[in-house]
Amino acid sequence: MPWPEGQPTVQACLQQAQALGVARLDAALLLGEALKQTRAWLLAHGEYVLTPEQVSLFRGWLQQRAQGVPLAYCLGRxxxxxxxxxxxxxxxxxxxxxxxxxxxxxxxxxxxxxxxxxxxxxxxxxxxxxxxxxxxxxxxxxxxxxxxxxxxxxxxxxxxxxxxxxxxxxxxxxxxxxxxxxxxxxxxxxxxxxxxxxxxxxxxxxxxxxxxxxxxxxxxxxxxxxxxxxxxxxxxxxxxxxxxxxxxxxxxxxxxxxxxxxxxxxxxxxxxxxxxxxxxxxxxxxxxxxxxxxxxxxxxxxxxxxxxxxxxxxx
Missing domain, CATH: 3.40.50.150 (Vaccinia Virus protein VP39)
Structure with a gap:
């Protein structure tokens, strides 16, 4: 599935992760890491628009996770x-x-x-x-x-x-x-x-x-x-x-x-x-x-x- 056009929001990123078959918890952990925010923050800021750098980081991790790469390898810890x-x-x-x-x-x-x-x-x-x-x-x-x-x-x-x-x-x-x-x-x-x-x-x-x-x-x-x-x-x-x-x-x-x-x-x-x-x-x-x-x-x-x-x- 192609990545959404423009600068996606937190909500759009999580929806994209779901479409790729990535578990919501894993997606939230990856997105939180890209934004340096907690899961609670993500829930409260669904309309936050990611910067290009944040999108690139999250997208790379998301693609790895969709291919079965363990979460620890995506994050490196x-x-x-x-x-x-x-x-x-x-x-x-x-x-x-x-x-x-x-x-x-x-x-x-x-x-x-x-x-x-x-x-x-x-x-x-x-x-x-x-x-x-x-x-x-x-x-x-x-x-x-x-x-x-x-x-x-x-x-x-x-x-x-x-x-x-x-x-x-x-x-x-x-x-x-x-x-x-x-x-x-x-x-x-x-x-x-x-x-x-x-x-x-x-x-x-x-x-x-x-x-x-x-x-x-x-x-x-x-x-x-x-x-x-x-x-x-x-x-x-x-x-x-x-x-x-x-x-x-x-x-x-x-x-x-x-x-x-x-x-x-x-x-x-x-x-x-x-x-x-x-x-x-x-x-x-x-x-x-x-x-x-x-x-x-x-x-x-x-x-x-x-x-x-x-x-x-x-x-």
């Missing part, structure tokens, strides 16, 4: 666990469901290594809250376990935009939060987000545990590829990096690889928490048990589906 993150097509669009994995990690957050009088992997009620820790600087630590005076060392495997790692760092700014990814482009996005938020991360390039060879961790989390290669839902995900979505062995290859190598990289008592598909909980739990993990449990997503499974390394 996504809010996740209270943090505003830069998002590009080099990384997955962070989903709200993944916040369940972050919340679980915070529940079992390990104590400082000097304060472990109880069992490892339990919540630390004295851990400081906040986002900024400018005194810390990202660096590769010496191989081997951290000394008893060090804070917990945590790893996000396959970090992408850094969403999970940064959410954990925001909640525990004094922790040593590491993150790895096989994609250098993804690590660049994660670094940009860490810099913008003032939340330093130790970033490592490489595939799963090989990226952090010689290091051991008190907690590890991962949202790896877990979609089957023949999954029909992939048709709706063509704008996101396929390598971050799809795995062999019916979607379980990367999950199994992470679990199999985990014990060599975790200290006794450490937790490994994994996001997976809605029908993979049993297979992931079996793999964890086979690798020697105990206290295996699950967490559900916002729709009530079992989407996270984890366990604790005995010790």
């Amino acid at each position: 996504r809010e996740f666990h209270g943090l505003m993150l830069k998002v590009t097509p080099d990384v997955l669009d962070p989903r709200p469901d993944t916040e369940a994995l972050v919340d679980w990690a915070l529940e079992v957050w390990p104590k400082d290594r000097s304060d472990r009088l109880g069992s490892p992997g339990q919540p630390d009620p004295s851990a400081p809250l906040g986002r900024l820790d400018r005194s810390d600087r990202s660096h590769r630590l010496a191989p081997g376990p951290a000394s008893a005076s060090q804070p917990p060392r945590v790893l996000d495997l396959g970090t992408g935009s850094g969403a999970i790692a940064l959410a954990l760092k925001a909640a525990h700014p004094h922790a040593q939060v590491h993150a790895c990814d096989a994609s250098v482009a993804a690590l660049s996005v994660a670094q940009a987000n860490a810099d913008a938020l003032g939340l330093p991360l130790a970033l490592h390039a490489g595939h799963w545990w090989s990226a952090v060879s010689g290091l051991q961790f008190d907690l590890a989390v991962a949202n790896p590829p877990y979609i089957r290669e023949d999954d029909p839902h992939l048709a709706g995900l063509i704008h996101e990096p396929r390598t971050a979505l799809v795995a062999a062995q019916e979607g379980l290859a990367d999950l199994r690889a992470i679990i199999e190598d985990a014990p060599a990289h975790l200290v006794p008592g450490a937790w490994l928490l994994l996001e997976h598909g809605h029908d993979q909980a049993t297979a992931v739990a079996q793999a964890l048990a086979g690798a020697g993990f105990a206290d295996i449990g699950h967490r559900c997503d916002l729709a009530g589906h079992t989407r996270c499974t984890g366990g604790r390394l005995p010790g």
